[in-house]
Amino acid sequence: MDERCGGEVRWLDGAERRTWMTLLATTARLDGALDRQMQRDAGMPLAYYQILAMLSEAPRHTLRMTDLAEITQSSQSRISHAVKRLEMQSWVLRRPCADDRRSTLAELTDAGHAALVAAAPAHVAAVRAHLFDALSTEQVGQLREILGAVLSELPET
């Protein structure tokens, strides 16, 4: 985090620099493309789709706000705003949690599930077209290992 070592900076070497530039460009374009596709076809940002997707995989289509935040790698504030928005569209509903009265449960509605099902095929097709079609099976494995290594070194949230 903070630079305490009196000015010694180890800059990126050539290979690192090219890799970093390519990473920036690729991630920017990739989730730009996926986000635009989702907005165009389903009228919602990709982040909201992911909220619906995570809810649909949870038992009883329900998650606590905090868990939803963690699983989607976003802040509580972001989730709160997003769920409010999704609730206005009747795709999600909020209920108090009986066990812990601080908590709020978010539940996917039938309409929300329908919206998810409607949006999924085009989304999956886009992920496949933009990502997996460009890679060999071996590369998919390498990528997962690399990402796993990076992720495990990354501070949580």
Add this chain to the structure above:
Amino acid sequence: MDERCGGEVRWLDGAERRTWMTLLATTARLDGALDRQMQRDAGMPLAYYQILAMLSEAPRHTLRMTDLAEITQSSQSRISHAVKRLEMQSWVLRRPCADDRRSTLAELTDAGHAALVAAAPAHVAAVRAHLFDALSTEQVGQLREILGAVLSELPET
């Protein structure tokens, strides 16, 4: 882009699915961390740092708005707003282009260059800490090849 094939969807298999989930989580956390670091230490979002960085590497510290948009993988509108903001802080200045009167040139000021130089060490340290320190030299090479393959299949802008 559009799904025209009458309902046949090829879903992601197990390995693809895990890779995709890990990619989402890793990129979200990684540029969340880098963005927060930049905002905290330099008072600007990472995207603005990248604008300054690209200008600093251009001849005469100057780029046309369109070229700046392309090199940073962002829309013209985004660049226009961002440069306006940076101009208010006197880190960039805008000039009309003599060759083509439609164009606007963005030029990095001395103050902007100073801000960039001040922000660079902590940024590079963060990139190293969060990304490259987790990877072997071989993995860095694999990652670059994988990203290159994905990028080349991705529609421009």
Add this chain to the structure above:
DNA sequence: CCGTCACGGTTGAGCTTTCAACAACCTCGA
């Protein structure tokens, strides 16, 4: 009990980004 502190969640302000519309300019062919 009671006070303190951590946890879960929401809110509003400010900033960034997107989208669509627009204006100015260039190019090129009729």
Add this chain to the structure above:
DNA sequence: TCGAGGTTGTTGAAAGCTCAACCGTGACGG
């Protein structure tokens, strides 16, 4: 030379995100 169509850039509104402040609740030690 004129006009159509493409390029370059800006703008304003709407939407999403971040940040800090805040409230209500649980947990825990005295």
